[in-house]
Amino acid sequence: MDPENKVFLLLLLLFHVLLVAAQTSTQDFTALSSLSEFWENKPPSWVGADPCGSGWEGIHCTNSRVTSIILSSMNIGGRLSGDIQSLSELVTLELSYNKDMTGTIPDEIGNLTKLQTLILVGCGFSGSIPDSIGSLKQLSFLALNLNQFTGNIPRTLGNLSSIDWLDLADNQIEGTIPVSDDQGPGLDMLLTAQHFHLGNNKLIGEIPAQLFSSNMKLKHLLLDNNQLNGSIPGTLGVVTSLEVVRLDRNQISGEVPSNISDLINLSELYLSNNKLTGSLPDLTGLNDLTYVDLSNNTFNSAGIPSWASSLPLLTTLKLENTGVEGQIPVSIFNQSNIESVEMRNNQLNGTLDIGNDYSSHLDLIDLENNKITDFDQKNSNIDITVKLEGNNICLETGATSESYCQDSESTVSYSTPANSCTPLVCSSDQVSSPNCKCAFPYTGVLSSRALGFSNLGNTTYYTLIEQSLMTTFQSQNLPVDSVSLSNPFRNSTTDYFQLDLSIFPSQNDRFNRTGVSSIAFVLSNQIYVPPEFFTPYFFNGNNYENYAGESSSKKSHTGIIVGAVVAVVAFLVLSILAGIYAIRQKKRAKKAKDFNPFANWEENKNSGSAPKLKGARWFSFEELKKYSSNFSESNTIGSGGYGKVYQGVLPSGELVAIKRAAKESMQGAVEFKTEIELLSRVHHKNLVGLVGFCFDKGEQMLVYEYIPNGTVMDSLSGKSGIRMDWMRRLKVAAGAARGLAYLHELADPPIIHRDIKSSNILLDDHLNAKVSDFGLSKLLDSDTGHITTQVKGTMGYLDPEYYMTQQLTEKSDVYSFGVLMMELVTGRRPIEQGKFIVREVVRAMDKSKELYNLQAILDSAITKQNTPKGLEKFVDLALKCVKEHAAERPAMAEVVKEIENIMELAGLNPISESATTSATYEDASGRHPYGDDDFAYTGVFPTVKLEPH
Numbered sequence: 001m002d003p004e005n006k007v008f009l010l011l012l013l014l015f016h017v018l019l020v021a022a023q024t025s026t027q028d029f030t031a032l033s034s035l036s037e038f039w040e041n042k043p044p045s046w047v048g049a050d051p052c053g054s055g056w057e058g059i060h061c062t063n064s065r066v067t068s069i070i071l072s073s074m075n076i077g078g079r080l081s082g083d084i085q086s087l088s089e090l091v092t093l094e095l096s097y098n099k100d101m102t103g104t105i106p107d108e109i110g111n112l113t114k115l116q117t118l119i120l121v122g123c124g125f126s127g128s129i130p131d132s133i134g135s136l137k138q139l140s141f142l143a144l145n146l147n148q149f150t151g152n153i154p155r156t157l158g159n160l161s162s163i164d165w166l167d168l169a170d171n172q173i174e175g176t177i178p179v180s181d182d183q184g185p186g187l188d189m190l191l192t193a194q195h196f197h198l199g200n201n202k203l204i205g206e207i208p209a210q211l212f213s214s215n216m217k218l219k220h221l222l223l224d225n226n227q228l229n230g231s232i233p234g235t236l237g238v239v240t241s242l243e244v245v246r247l248d249r250n251q252i253s254g255e256v257p258s259n260i261s262d263l264i265n266l267s268e269l270y271l272s273n274n275k276l277t278g279s280l281p282d283l284t285g286l287n288d289l290t291y292v293d294l295s296n297n298t299f300n301s302a303g304i305p306s307w308a309s310s311l312p313l314l315t316t317l318k319l320e321n322t323g324v325e326g327q328i329p330v331s332i333f334n335q336s337n338i339e340s341v342e343m344r345n346n347q348l349n350g351t352l353d354i355g356n357d358y359s360s361h362l363d364l365i366d367l368e369n370n371k372i373t374d375f376d377q378k379n380s381n382i383d384i385t386v387k388l389e390g391n392n393i394c395l396e397t398g399a400t401s402e403s404y405c406q407d408s409e410s411t412v413s414y415s416t417p418a419n420s421c422t423p424l425v426c427s428s429d430q431v432s433s434p435n436c437k438c439a440f441p442y443t444g445v446l447s448s449r450a451l452g453f454s455n456l457g458n459t460t461y462y463t464l465i466e467q468s469l470m471t472t473f474q475s476q477n478l479p480v481d482s483v484s485l486s487n488p489f490r491n492s493t494t495d496y497f498q499l500d501l502s503i504f505p506s507q508n509d510r511f512n513r514t515g516v517s518s519i520a521f522v523l524s525n526q527i528y529v530p531p532e533f534f535t536p537y538f539f540n541g542n543n544y545e546n547y548a549g550e551s552s553s554k555k556s557h558t559g560i561i562v563g564a565v566v567a568v569v570a571f572l573v574l575s576i577l578a579g580i581y582a583i584r585q586k587k588r589a590k591k592a593k594d595f596n597p598f599a600n601w602e603e604n605k606n607s608g609s610a611p612k613l614k615g616a617r618w619f620s621f622e623e624l625k626k627y628s629s630n631f632s633e634s635n636t637i638g639s640g641g642y643g644k645v646y647q648g649v650l651p652s653g654e655l656v657a658i659k660r661a662a663k664e665s666m667q668g669a670v671e672f673k674t675e676i677e678l679l680s681r682v683h684h685k686n687l688v689g690l691v692g693f694c695f696d697k698g699e700q701m702l703v704y705e706y707i708p709n710g711t712v713m714d715s716l717s718g719k720s721g722i723r724m725d726w727m728r729r730l731k732v733a734a735g736a737a738r739g740l741a742y743l744h745e746l747a748d749p750p751i752i753h754r755d756i757k758s759s760n761i762l763l764d765d766h767l768n769a770k771v772s773d774f775g776l777s778k779l780l781d782s783d784t785g786h787i788t789t790q791v792k793g794t795m796g797y798l799d800p801e802y803y804m805t806q807q808l809t810e811k812s813d814v815y816s817f818g819v820l821m822m823e824l825v826t827g828r829r830p831i832e833q834g835k836f837i838v839r840e841v842v843r844a845m846d847k848s849k850e851l852y853n854l855q856a857i858l859d860s861a862i863t864k865q866n867t868p869k870g871l872e873k874f875v876d877l878a879l880k881c882v883k884e885h886a887a888e889r890p891a892m893a894e895v896v897k898e899i900e901n902i903m904e905l906a907g908l909n910p911i912s913e914s915a916t917t918s919a920t921y922e923d924a925s926g927r928h929p930y931g932d933d934d935f936a937y938t939g940v941f942p943t944v945k946l947e948p949h
């Protein structure tokens with residue numbers, strides 16, 4: 001932690017001690033604060049200084065100590081810092097499904113000696129699993145699957161003497177499976193473990209014989225999809241508790257040890273895609289077997305073994321490419337549960353006879369590429385898929401047209417049907433639930449690592465999964481209305497069975513954070529126990545973008561220590577903005593994709609509701625094309641998320657900027673119309689004026705007056721070559737403030753800009769400030785149907801209170817304006833190298849000194865020649881604008897007045913226009929400023945305040 005953060009934490013602490021009769025230990029509050037300093041998008045309820053007492057989401061406490069952190073699917077980004085070690089009473093740490101959680105697991109995790117459950121499924125963690133995890137003597141549940149871990153399995157895991165569930169699957173873990181020796185411990189010591197899930201990694205070497213012993217309790221041994229070689233150790237046969245064995249998709253050779261037939265509890269055996277030799281294993285007596293796959297090995301040729309016809313629960317027999325030959329016994333098809341017999345690429349011959357007593361569950365017989373000469377039931381109308389392509393029977397002319405000679409890929413589809421109701425057509429992001437309510441489901445992929453059946457078309461299985469899920473959610477009192485499964489398939493790489501799962505909320509149309517994380521925890525922590533045929537499973541949750549109740553604004557305490565308060569504000573702003581920004585970008589991308597406005601527009605056009613415009617004119621596509629030289633590269637003066645901006649020349653000689661929407665960012669016709677109607681009514685010399693628009697040939701364009709001298713941001717950075725002395729900065733501030741005051745107080749209806757920033761203030765040829773881009777698109781979001789807007793704005797300028805409450809007021813613009821003022825005095829971006837400008841100014845400030853002791857932080861361009869007169873008052877005003885509480889911020893009209901006072905103090909006539917003219921500034925360097933993504937002319941919709949002013 002850098003010293004600056006330490007100071008900050010100290011302040012927070014002081015704050016905490018002075019003001020709160022907290023229920024949280026100081027140590028834990030400090031730990032959580034510093035932990036979340038490395039996070040983006042932490043839950044909005046994480047404010048104040050009392051995590052246990054004021055209900056920080058995901059935090060659970062016992063006697064003022066944090067004992068559990070459950071933040072699954074919270075869309076948190078960032079890394080897990082070593083500060084976690086201070087939460088010394090922590091029992092459960094669950095951060096699953098936060099895809100943007102990256103970095104390594106810190107070594108300090110080993111200090112959490114009380115930890116029993118550590119679940120980091122489906123995040124972006126990487127690096128080696130730290131040896132220190134082996135110090136967690138109480139750990140019983142360790143799930144690190146679905147990340148990008150590399151390195152070896154630490155042999156220290158052998159010290160986890162309480163472990164039950166060990167899941168490291170779906171990573172890129174290398175090396176051999178460690179067992180204990182004189183170098184240290186190994187996995188053979190984990191006698192309490194029931195689950196070794198190590199599949200889909202890069203493990204090499206042999207499966208150590210020492211790994212297995214008769215005093216183990218192991219139920220699931222998953223080593224599939226690795227690069228293991230050597231043979232299957234005979235010791236495997238002594239672990240009679242085993243129910244699922246997956247060794248498939250490795251390079252295992254040698255014979256299958258004969259004592260595999262001692263595994264009397266075995267229900268699923270996957271040995272396929274190895275290099276096994278010798279005879280097919282004898283599975284006689286393994287009467288719990290449901291699924292056997294021995295395919296793609298190099299066993300000796302032999303007839304079909306007798307056990308293949310005598311396993312009472314067998315649903316699936318896969319002996320593809322295993323060297324079996326001779327006639328297929330009819331008894332195979334009589335086994336009462338058999339669904340699928342798959343024996344492609346063998347030497348089976350004679351007649352295929354499935355008899356008359358075949359199982360009612362029989363669904364597929366795949367015998368392609370054998371030597372079968374006849375099919376007994378070929379003329380009867382059986383409801384079984386039979387595949388005989390590549391057999392003698394199909395190679396003879398005459399039979400080739402039979403369906404059993406066609407190599408048809410059967411695809412199954414399933415989707416939970418509506419529950420005796422009519423599904424609704426919902427607005428874009430919402431989905432009609434099985435109970436026919438439009439809602440935002442929490443979604444993810446539910447996978448079985450060892451499916452016990454093969455007839456994916458039998459809907460009974462899905463119904464059983466749905467019912468068991470609902471039973472679990474209900475017994476856990478979770479706010480779930482219904483679940484829906486869809487898109488079942490076997491992943492051909494891993495042979496895992498995947499299903500899309502959507503979980504619908506029972507309260508309102510969306511979940512809150514606690515709802516989602518509790519549901520995710522039930523799935524990640526295996527509280528949900530599915531039907532036997534689906535175990536073992538894992539879930540991979542998606543981000544949930546539609547949290548309810550985000551407006552929970554906790555009262556925070558102000559007024560004791562100004563420094564602390566400002567620090568708190570600055571800290572909150574800093575840490576949330578990154579998250580907001582990320583969401584906003586994501587949403588933008590997503591929304592843009594869903595839009596298809598033209599159908600609407602066409603309707604509108606025919607119904608004759610043409611825009612009511614004041615002054616703005618309509619342009620045809622052809623006209624604008626001509627004025628911009630075919631939208632040529634050389635006329636391009638900017639591009640961004642919205643589309644491109646072209647310079648154009650009207651026949652009158654007037655220069656214009658033509659903002660042409662990209663296809664994916666076009667808006668609905670109604671919204672577009674509303675927008676141009678509004679923009680056409682706004683006229684002020686400090687606002688960029690709308691000249692006209694184009695709504696033609698599937699295009700949406702806005703034509704603005706051309707503002708030649710680029711953005712304030714460019715001027716401050718020196719990019720545009722305009723020297724910005726103190727006087728010019730004051731003038732810019734005054735101009736922008738007047739434009740904004742007009743939007744707030746004189747426009748009808750009032751307009752809240754929502755995105756005041758230096759790149760949205762343009763300079764005309766008299767260096768008058770012109771506010772552009774009136775407001776971020778609120779309507780773009782309104783397809784979700786909420787009037788409470790999602791928080792919009794730009795990182796660094798965003799009003800923290802607006803973020804907390806989602807209540808948008810003019811004071812949010814005042815806040816952004818305050819940040820802009822800070823930019824004007826410092827010449828720095830609001831957030832530079834992780835430092836927030838407001839916080840930096842406050843830190844450096846000493847009111848007893850000249851220029852408030854800010855010389856080091858002020859832009860040298862304003863201090864170079866003369867002392868900037870009125871600078872202190874300017875800083876005072878800026879600080880008022882960025883007050884935490886909107887109510888304490890001045891209105892824009894007051895800001896205008898105060899800046900005018902400062903101008904007079906500095907010797908400028910605030911009314912006169914002549915302070916700076918085009919003749920007195922160095923000309924722009926030729927580079928045009930509309931270059932970067934979020935520059936001027938990028939957003940288009942004004943935000944209209946609905947209540948009368």
Ligand SMILES: *[C@@H]1O[C@H](CO)[C@@H](O)[C@H](O)[C@H]1NC(C)=O
Pocket residue numbers: 085107108109110111132
């Ligand atoms: C905490 O963990 C670190 C790194 O593993 C270790 O160096 C340190 O000694 C531990 N501290 C305690 C109190 O266990």
Ligand SMILES: *[C@@H]1O[C@H](CO)[C@@H](O)[C@H](O)[C@H]1NC(C)=O
Pocket residue numbers: 272273293295296318320321
């Ligand atoms: C056997 O190997 C072939 C060729 O690689 C592959 O297409 C097939 O899916 C494998 N069969 C099984 C059951 O894994």
Ligand SMILES: *[C@@H]1O[C@H](CO)[C@@H](O)[C@H](O)[C@H]1NC(C)=O
Pocket residue numbers: 325326327347349350
């Ligand atoms: C079928 O194959 C078996 C074993 O390869 C062989 O002994 C037998 O003669 C074959 N039967 C026919 C009818 O070709």
Ligand SMILES: *[C@@H]1O[C@H](CO)[C@@H](O)[C@H](O)[C@H]1NC(C)=O
Pocket residue numbers: 360361362458459460461
């Ligand atoms: C579907 O599976 C269930 C459960 O195993 C079974 O009872 C039912 O008979 C199966 N239906 C068909 C058509 O195979």
Ligand SMILES: *[C@@H]1O[C@H](CO)[C@@H](O)[C@H](O)[C@H]1NC(C)=O
Pocket residue numbers: 170200491492493494498
């Ligand atoms: C299949 O599994 C692999 C490995 O886990 C994964 O990368 C891939 O995305 C899966 N395929 C699908 C379609 O989900």
